[in-house]
Amino acid sequence: MVKSLITTDDISIESILYKAANIEHYGSSPSLSGKILTNLFYEPSTRTSSSFAAAMLRLGGQVISINDVNYSSVSKGENLEDTIRTMSSYSDAIVLRSKESGHAAKAAAVSDVPVINAGDGNGEHPTQTLLDLYTIWKHFGRIDDLRITFVGDIENGRTIHSLDKATPNCVKNYRDTFSTDDWPESDVYYLTRVQRERGSIGTYQLTAEHVRAMPDQSIILHPFPRNEELPTWFDTDPRAKYFEQMKNGLFVRMAILESVIKL
Amino acid sequence: MVKSLITTDDISIESILYKAANIEHYGSSPSLSGKILTNLFYEPSTRTSSSFAAAMLRLGGQVISINDVNYSSVSKGENLEDTIRTMSSYSDAIVLRSKESGHAAKAAAVSDVPVINAGDGNGEHPTQTLLDLYTIWKHFGRIDDLRITFVGDIENGRTIHSLDKATPNCVKNYRDTFSTDDWPESDVYYLTRVQRERGSIGTYQLTAEHVRAMPDQSIILHPFPRNEELPTWFDTDPRAKYFEQMKNGLFVRMAILESVIKL
Amino acid sequence: MVKSLITTDDISIESILYKAANIEHYGSSPSLSGKILTNLFYEPSTRTSSSFAAAMLRLGGQVISINDVNYSSVSKGENLEDTIRTMSSYSDAIVLRSKESGHAAKAAAVSDVPVINAGDGNGEHPTQTLLDLYTIWKHFGRIDDLRITFVGDIENGRTIHSLDKATPNCVKNYRDTFSTDDWPESDVYYLTRVQRERGSIGTYQLTAEHVRAMPDQSIILHPFPRNEELPTWFDTDPRAKYFEQMKNGLFVRMAILESVIKL
Numbered sequence: 083m084v085k086s087l088i089t090t091d092d093i094s095i096e097s098i099l100y101k102a103a104n105i106e107h108y109g110s111s112p113s114l115s116g117k118i119l120t121n122l123f124y125e126p127s128t129r130t131s132s133s134f135a136a137a138m139l140r141l142g143g144q145v146i147s148i149n150d151v152n153y154s155s156v157s158k159g160e161n162l163e164d165t166i167r168t169m170s171s172y173s174d175a176i177v178l179r180s181k182e183s184g185h186a187a188k189a190a191a192v193s194d195v196p197v198i199n200a201g202d203g204n205g206e207h208p209t210q211t212l213l214d215l216y217t218i219w220k221h222f223g224r225i226d227d228l229r230i231t232f233v234g235d236i237e238n239g240r241t242i243h244s245l246d247k248a249t250p251n252c253v254k255n256y257r258d259t260f261s262t263d264d265w266p267e268s269d270v271y272y273l274t275r276v277q278r279e280r281g282s283i284g285t286y287q288l289t290a291e292h293v294r295a296m297p298d299q300s301i302i303l304h305p306f307p308r309n310e311e312l313p314t315w316f317d318t319d320p321r322a323k324y325f326e327q328m329k330n331g332l333f334v335r336m337a338i339l340e341s342v343i344k345l
Numbered sequence: 346m347v348k349s350l351i352t353t354d355d356i357s358i359e360s361i362l363y364k365a366a367n368i369e370h371y372g373s374s375p376s377l378s379g380k381i382l383t384n385l386f387y388e389p390s391t392r393t394s395s396s397f398a399a400a401m402l403r404l405g406g407q408v409i410s411i412n413d414v415n416y417s418s419v420s421k422g423e424n425l426e427d428t429i430r431t432m433s434s435y436s437d438a439i440v441l442r443s444k445e446s447g448h449a450a451k452a453a454a455v456s457d458v459p460v461i462n463a464g465d466g467n468g469e470h471p472t473q474t475l476l477d478l479y480t481i482w483k484h485f486g487r488i489d490d491l492r493i494t495f496v497g498d499i500e501n502g503r504t505i506h507s508l509d510k511a512t513p514n515c516v517k518n519y520r521d522t523f524s525t526d527d528w529p530e531s532d533v534y535y536l537t538r539v540q541r542e543r544g545s546i547g548t549y550q551l552t553a554e555h556v557r558a559m560p561d562q563s564i565i566l567h568p569f570p571r572n573e574e575l576p577t578w579f580d581t582d583p584r585a586k587y588f589e590q591m592k593n594g595l596f597v598r599m600a601i602l603e604s605v606i607k608l
Numbered sequence: 609m610v611k612s613l614i615t616t617d618d619i620s621i622e623s624i625l626y627k628a629a630n631i632e633h634y635g636s637s638p639s640l641s642g643k644i645l646t647n648l649f650y651e652p653s654t655r656t657s658s659s660f661a662a663a664m665l666r667l668g669g670q671v672i673s674i675n676d677v678n679y680s681s682v683s684k685g686e687n688l689e690d691t692i693r694t695m696s697s698y699s700d701a702i703v704l705r706s707k708e709s710g711h712a713a714k715a716a717a718v719s720d721v722p723v724i725n726a727g728d729g730n731g732e733h734p735t736q737t738l739l740d741l742y743t744i745w746k747h748f749g750r751i752d753d754l755r756i757t758f759v760g761d762i763e764n765g766r767t768i769h770s771l772d773k774a775t776p777n778c779v780k781n782y783r784d785t786f787s788t789d790d791w792p793e794s795d796v797y798y799l800t801r802v803q804r805e806r807g808s809i810g811t812y813q814l815t816a817e818h819v820r821a822m823p824d825q826s827i828i829l830h831p832f833p834r835n836e837e838l839p840t841w842f843d844t845d846p847r848a849k850y851f852e853q854m855k856n857g858l859f860v861r862m863a864i865l866e867s868v869i870k871l
Contacts, residue, residue, distance in 0.1 A: 118403070120395070151391070160572075163577075164569065164571065167588060167591070171595060172399035
């Protein structure tokens with residue numbers, strides 16, 4: 083039975099966290115030598131694509147990158163299932179970024195090899211969630227009993243949906259704009275940019291006043307890229323954990339690839 | 346003397362069939378370790394490009410992919426010969442998809458390394474033909490004395506031209522539209538899509554009536570991508586061999602790369 | 609301290625020339641096995657990108673290619689520094705082609721890994737200069753006390769600026785159009801194309817008369833791609849060194865990668 087990763091329910095979060103920590107602290111071996119990963123992106127996301135590519139290469143594997151299927155001949159009116167069948171004939175796993183919620187599950191249903199959901203429209207983005215959780219876990223030693231404030235594009239934020247779902251034992255707040263009067267005390271502030279390409283409007287920005295109201299042990303996370311909401315002057319604050327979060331993406335995706343690809 | 350593959354006449358078909366069968370049944374060794382293949386595509390064909398990339402990687406080699414030369418600086422008004430000279434300085438073989446018939450031969454004439462024709466305009470597509478022949482050979486045990494019906498875009502179908510030429514000892518029929526009254530008894534039905542991007546018009550579709558008229562031992566092949574001409578309800582019929590044909594592409598291209606690249 | 613290559617002042621030219629000669633004559637070992645190079649190109653340059661990719665692969669390393677950042681999600685309004693931080697989290701060196709002079713230095717300032725300038729707007733292009741110098745050095749045995757005539761787009765020619773600066777002990781002439789009356793006796797004729805994409809106008813072409821006036825021991829170099837300024841009938845003249853110059857690019861870039869990437 084092929085083991086795909088469509089939502090965080092498909093995998094043991096705890097085992098990924100431990101595996102990632104192990105890779106971060108003790109390094110990796112070329113365990114996926116001889117294996118090929120296909121990056122199949124129906125919308126471009128160089129950041130996510132590059133992160134998976136680096137993870138696969140660090141494990142000794144190889145990568146075929148298809149970074150904008152719409153402009154490629156894979157499409158030529160072809161249905162998703164045929165494209166997946168094709169790429170699953172050539173490779174040992176497929177990382178899929180698709181434009182519509184549910185497409186990752188549809189792909190997994192016809193694939194001979196594991197499909198890893200790298201974001202399906204307004205659906206989920208489980209590998210981002212796992213790296214968010216890893217960053218929280220490293221800082222607080224737990225992923226339960228924390229206060230999390232989600233700030234930004236609540237409705238269209240795929241990364242917000244996924245992290246929200248994966249932290250059922252946390253207390254959550256949601257802010258789609260924020261005044262300094264309405265800035266809850268929290269352990270984690272999870273900022274996202276306004277997804278203009280998904281039709282969102284609105285604007286907000288972290289200010290010195292917000293920062294003063296943040297507890298000392300709290301952290302700010304952001305899935306990046308960022309726009310004006312997260313000004314660069316905050317980067318040197320010890321509570322800015324988004325660069326570390328970015329680096330964690332590599333360890334977590336290595337752990338995921340090792341768990342999912344059949345040795 | 347550099348050994349390019351411009352038409353199927355440039356290679357021993359029999360030796361490729363045996364080599365591919367050997368790879369399929371006994372696996373491969375990293376015989377092309379340290380070698381670099383350039384995929385140089387003047388029109389996008391992610392399917393063909395990915396298939397060659399996977400074949401090269403499976404043999405331990407590496408790949409540089411240039412998937413749309415028109416938008417890349419390689420072009421900047423540069424002639425084909427200079428581009429080929431450049432890439433042949435950097436790599437050990439070039440897979441070339443070009444827009445005009447004859448360009449593959451032109452490229453081979455100035456290249457220091459083997460050129461593999463991956464389709465030149467309305468010209469030929471020999472590696473597709475070799476994988477078609479491999480699929481036929483595996484099923485019937487021979488590639489001679491068979492009845493082949495070509496269905497679809499006879500005029501613009503590069504894959505039809507190449508396979509037709511490579512099967513001189515078979516009986517051929519050609520249908521560019523098909524009514525159920527006019528559906529010949531055949532061993533191989535080779536369907537292709539209407540190449541709208543090459544200016545073709547017309548439409549046709551396989552129906553239950555056609556299928557009832559097909560002999561039990563016959564097979565349907567299709568070079569993919571498919572459109573409406575080949576409905577998905579036929580996929581589970583044992584005579585549907587196009588997914589196997591797709592998989593065979595990998596073995597055949599591995600055999601070709603091993604034959605052409607100087608060890 | 610990370611060692612970036614932004615201008616030729618950042619590296620010992622002599623040590624690169626010797627290292628490249630060593631690689632050309634004795635071959636290379638997979639010294640960069642396990643290392644990852646990111647090709648980050650804000651304007652497409654398949655030639656330069658492929659040359660670095662080939663150099664990295666020949667040394668046993670791996671490559672992540674981002675060939676048009678503008679159309680990729682890395683940008684999405686993101687500043688250069690964040691993109692560099694991201695890619696420096698994933699890889700061991702970054703080759704950067706940028707559109708504005710000074711961007712390479714800006715990138716190096718925030719990167720955890722070496723940045724190699726592969727051309728920054730009208731600024732510099734040090735790796736091209738090093739391969740030009742290597743070609744001159746191989747032919748004349750020195751890079752000093754030579755007469756160099758630069759022909760073409762003097763104002764916008766990044767490769768001209770960089771080579772000019774790196775040869776302080778040579779006698780230089782500059783011609784942006786050339787009549788046969790005004791064709792200086794020289795050791796090196798360095799031709800470039802008119803950079804129409806940078807707003808340059810003008811046209812010129814090497815003629816039989818120019819060629820007759822060239823000393824027997826002189827050479828013509830050209831960074832390619834070429835247009836009409838360098839007609840193909842000259843290609844077989846023994847003074848045409850531009851194809852060799854192209855091949856030298858691989859050895860020189862291998863030498864640079866080996867010098868810059870931390871083992």
